[in-house]
Amino acid sequence: VWKHKPATSLFGRRVLLVDDILDEGYTLQGVRTWCLEQGATDVRIAAMTVKKHDRGLPDVTADYAGIELPDRYVFGFGMDVNETLRCVPAIYAMKE
Structure with missing residues (x-):
């Protein structure tokens, strides 16, 4: 569910999706x-972190990636645990 769709037309544009x-x-x-359906000519993905596991969709990879993380629940640096700990200034992994 979209909270806010882009107000600028994507037709003929190159788009960079940035995710945590x-x-x-x-x-x-x-x-x-959705971006391609709106007419974007190219859509790339930049991710601050990428989880290391084999459950990911094969056609969805980061064109630009920060760090690789273990396959554990992580939080901090913008990522939350039940809407908390988002502002922790580092990335932590839950105990297994």
Whole structure:
């Protein structure tokens, strides 16, 4: 569900999607597909973090990636745990 769609037309534009984490890729796939349907000529993905596992959609990868994370629940640096700990100034992983 969109909270706010882009107000500028994407037709003929190159788009860069920026996300905090690329996990399985379902959300980014949906947003990328929507951008292409709106006429974007190219859609790339930049992710601050990328989870290391084999559950991700094969056609959704980060064109630009910051750091690779273990396959654990992570929080901090903008990523939250039940709407808390988002402002922690580092990335932490929950104990297994």
